[in-house]
Amino acid sequence: MAIQQADKLLKKHKDLHCAKVLKAIGLQRTGKQDEAFTLAQEVAILEPTDDNSLQALTILYREMHRPELVTKLYEAAVRKVPTSEEYHSHLFMAYARVGEYKKMQQAGMALYKIVPKNPYYFWSVMSLVMQAISAQDEKLSQTMFLPLAERMVEKMVKEEKIEAEAEVQLYFMILERLGKYVEALEVVQGPLGEKLTSELQSRENKCMMLYRRLERWAECNALSCKLEIVPFDPDDWQFYILYFDSLFHLIDQSWAPPQEGAHSAEGEVHASTAQAISFMKDRIATEEAKESKHLRGPYLARLELIRRLRVRSCPEAQQLGEPLELMFQFFVKFGDKPCCITDLKIFLDLLTPDQHVQFINRLMEAVPLCAPGEDGVALPGDTRALQRHLCVTQLSRSLGQQHALNTEGKLGLIKELKAHYQHGLQFGKSCLKTELQFSDMYCLMAAHVYVDLWLETGESNMLWQCLGLLEEGLSHSSSNAQFKLLLLLLYCRLGAFEPVVDLYSSLDAKHVQHDTIGYLLTRYAESLGQFAAASQSCNFSLRFFHSNQKDTSEYIIQAYKYGAFEKIPEFIAFRNRLNHSLHFAQVRTERMLLDLFLEADISSPLEESVKSMSLCLEEDDIPWDSLRDNRDLTVLVSWDPKDRQLNEEHKQRSLEEDTLWLRLRSLTLRLIGCVSALTHPPASRNSEKTTENGVTAKPYRTMLFFLSNPLLSKILLHITLQYPFVGPVASRLAQALSSGCCQCQLSSLQLPLHLQELETTGLDESTELQTQISNLFKSLAVQLQDMLEKCKGDLLEVKDGQSKPQPFLLENLVYFVESVCIVLWVSNYCGSVLRPLKSTSTVTVGAPPVLSAYQEFSSSLQSLLNQALEHIKSQELSLTALELGALSLEGQTQSEAEETFTKTAMDKVHSSYLRSLQEIGELLKKRADTLKSLKI
Template structure:
């Protein structure tokens, strides 16, 4: 007891210093404790942790290795060693640590529990299963048993055996039998255990067994709150459409506004009609379906959207099946107009109509647009009398834009612009008073919509008067100015748009739509500082750094200002790193609390973040920026390169698992699309080009590190030279494949479109030949070839080519009458030229210092 109290008294100040971030003081306290008790491993582990957090990695590694060699088994030392390995992201070593401890204490429940969690972190499902069964034999508790069952399931659906149908089936059968054993012994007592059993049955497509169990005594007793959607899903999987239809009818009577229920109900009617099988109480014909929808409309105490949307869904379903929908339901256009009359004053009405717009004949869409405008009873000379009428007008304009009704002459567009300005000012004055700073104005949609129009240029003096006199209502002109700039190939109207947006933000600081448009325009004209300030005001945090990072962070390499780029890179990479570590702890908590249903969600989230294209791009760009900015002493540069942990011979990226997490819908758009999936196709093409960009950039980083190692590592010279030869061939093959793919830049037709991939600027710069000549020069000099001088001459020619391209670009830019319009392209060329030269000069500097 005395020794325990003394230990605690000596450990407490070290822990307190580490928790408060005072690592230097923690190191001093640990060394002081070690002088008194030099053989206590926990003090050594705390010293190592303090050294790690002070970035003294070599000293910490040595100390951690000494402790691990002694196979510690006390809980305090193991916990601190776990923190050390987590700091270094060496999760597999935690498994070894606890595995050795478990051998020394085979009956320790705590050590075995920690060992299980350590295997969870590294996705070692087989080892998880073995340890879980050891725990269950030691302490026969249900959680431990189901840890083993979940491990078997994960091995079947996510492990190496998941790709072999026979082994997958065998593992899932094993998992089912394990739970069947618990059921037969009446040991099932938790909802999560029932959910796991149901998921195992669904993985095996044993839907009938799953439904029987769900509706059985045990299922009702332990899982009384099972969502009805689960039963609907099972009935659909079993093609028991009659029961599904009856169930959905009951649900719709209780909640007629559930759109998902309406879709499933109409699907069930379709299946029953096609099968010609009658079912008591079910609607088996479209006539019965229509009658039921009418009943919902008539019997409702209040008017809801669901049944009206159901009629539209029924109409297009019948049309797809070559049924005479118009005879039963009437004209599809009239149904859309009726829906607009009922719900046009709701902000969601336009999106609802757009869902069905593709099912209306293209030649009738203009008629729909004019009919909706007639229903509003608002013209250029008649203003809305209330908010509801204004919202109806806005909805009709949004639908009209999607229908292509705004493809007008310049004179008509100018008149329409004037009308929109009048409506916006009236809406702001009449209905926009007493709003909170965080509120959006009720007539802001006029501004967002009008942005897609075209407008004839007008006098500069008039523009300035509009900017400083009219203020916020000229947010209408932003997209107009972009269209004008695109038509006239000048930046004048884009600069004007920025003035309007900033004035708008001074009056409405929370209007994030304006901030996003500002950010887009700044990057279009290559203004890095403006984009930086705007992105800071957006305050992107957490997962937004991934889903919205493409708007700003991905464009930073074009700016060429490291002081802007580096903080963004650091904050983005910190998010990804911390999120990955936190997700591992979430998995541990899922096992701890038996939340098996959430386990795979966390695993999917972790995989999406770790394989995110944005993460791969930013991590690569951060490394290349570090290379370009290395200007310290030789020892400092070598330490920085070592800290990057790049292995030139290994491509660690799993290219087949790269994910696109961009949210391209964050900017509101009402573009008239030429075909339904235009946005999806644009995103897919942009993703493919950015993947190729990351391939080039990551291989470039490996080549630079490989050159450094070939120059500086004499003990592995032959191996490094072979690696460089392989990289040279890979580099050549990569460029050949990308050029043959013949990628095209994304369209710049609309302001809200994705910006062109940087791949095209990289391909236009002399990267390919310069890097090949650099590799050849390194190889020939290190191998003492007589042709080394020729390689040096070739590299000198590359420098001259880069110099000429740089000078020509700057001269052409300075002679341009519109500096802002071509700034982005010129800036991109200049940045690429400087980067190519910087990488080559860096290798020469390494040689000189060596």
């Protein structure tokens, strides 16, 4: 409709620029990009100056992801209308979108000369700072860009033209980057500092930061001490930490106050443990004198001081009291607040192991519970009592007391936790659907104990009951992200991807969360055989990463408009962090591989599929040296004791494994791309093509070397590190190696090089080479058969009336399918080489060995695919016939409601397995149909 309306206008006014551009926008949005671009260029080449045409072209170029064309538009407009403030402003913003900092500086000054307003002047200054930040040469930044920016601001200061807080912030940023902390301190403490009013305690925070940088610990100590009392917030934790840091620096330096005058520019300084202890006692006394609304900061600061004194083996720590008693007092005051657990958890290391039981018992004494019921469980009478009991229960787990229980003890604990959970639901009857229930944490902790039992005993019943409990919890508290995350993780560990997609979608992840927690979804997306859902999941993540570039540019422009200069480097750093994300590189690579496995040589030839991806075969575009691990590995709640918690070794090992897996997948993708470049029909065989193949073979040989090198070494060195259950998800590397897919794919990808050599040599003079190729075909058939054998078994193994999932079989099956795809592509290339050679062979008795071996290999592939399809069919029939409701769940009596939720969870896993088998089977059938093309 819009295009028709534009055409009507153009019939009447054929030179109406805006109508042409609006028509181009319509064409762009209907998928006719080339026509749209041609029409837009017809207008752009005329260098229009009317605002409507310029704005419309800007919209069009942004939709085309061609922001660099917008700069040319406004450059022309400014040349024609050199006094236009609006066009100069648009030109500056156009440069900002493409990061042309030098031109931004020039545009800003040109704008200031036309309209001498402070914001335009400081746009130019900020552009100089950005040149400094983005410069490859740090020396150039420190000797040219930043000093020039400093001089430009100093000129405005001397002329007393500084008007806004943003200008002072920019001056401070420049001095800070130059390392001129003394000068920066003078600015903050001087008249210009009075403009820093947008943030609470902005001047004080900046002074504190500079004192630390200058190692002026006396001033740092005095200021932090002053800020903890009046008139500022005495509950601000950061100032207590700064107070302690400065205190011990002064003690280490044996600092002594001057004999005359003030201790420091900020007032009195504390430089001894006695003064610190006295100060803390005064703060506590002030809080104790209050009748209500006690602040937590002073009480926690006292525990922090004890910790630091103990680390330094200072006996004065005893003067502050016994940690167990102090923590008990803290619990009495704040135990009914949800933050109490996180407050006390960080100080549990102050207790000795033999104090753990005593500590929990003391806390339980301060929890008002009703008399025990028929089941022997004493329950709280209100939400405040519930919160206190919940806090004690969480602390008990954090101290390892729950982990130390035997199986019977843990089952008893689960029964007690479930009783508390069910009882607590009555307090949340009036809650909205989007609100969490007061007792949700009991349900979550019971699930964690079930997981403990599953990992210790290997009994799948524990896992089924855990899933049922979490499904029940989610039915009462549909917005509980922790329930969803743990369910997501458990379903993935079981190989059931179908329920995971809806769970992740219901989390309603926002913006950067697609990077920080998206790995929980995409790690399992393709490996569990649900290719359609995997494709959807990858697209979900990629949309966020691709929009990041455009969105960040808009943030930067808004920061310039509103003078938030200090945010601009943050936005740039954020953009780089996402562009270099490990997760981004993984999803992009996996999505391209998935597209090839699903479509190449099925809906379109391999060569066309690779070409549509704009894949660079010669150079790897993954920034290996600057990859960022942005995963949030602590997103799931955990109360594990320190020896079971996620540590730096786990994080580093997980990063190494994921990076290695990405290298293998990236190399495999590019090698497949090279195979497509090598493939050519008989008609195009000539010297020119042969030369081209020779060029293609160079990167192929190099990549093959890199693929085999790390693979072979890692096969020997790879030792799986056991991660905490709620820590990093295991890399696909270990399962890929055990399935045999890595070695199989490597063997198949070696064939094209041998076939190229055979093509050059010919059949008549290559007996040894033919034998080598024949042996490779035989080896490959054996490897594929071994891989298929590792796929055989029941996904849901039923034994003694109990169902045990075996998800590794599903993952092995996916690796088998991937390997078959690659083998078929390579075989297709082999066939394209051998067909012409067959017709030119002078062998009169029998077929050449390599041709016989190839035909035998083609036949074995047909047989192998038939076996695989039969196995999948038998698994589908077996699962369909399986009556999950008849399976027992021994080990714990369940109520009728609990059995219903457990049955729901089992049905979801069952349905997911069937879906996976169906999609894998369909893909294998399509691949089997392509076997006809292998005949020679």
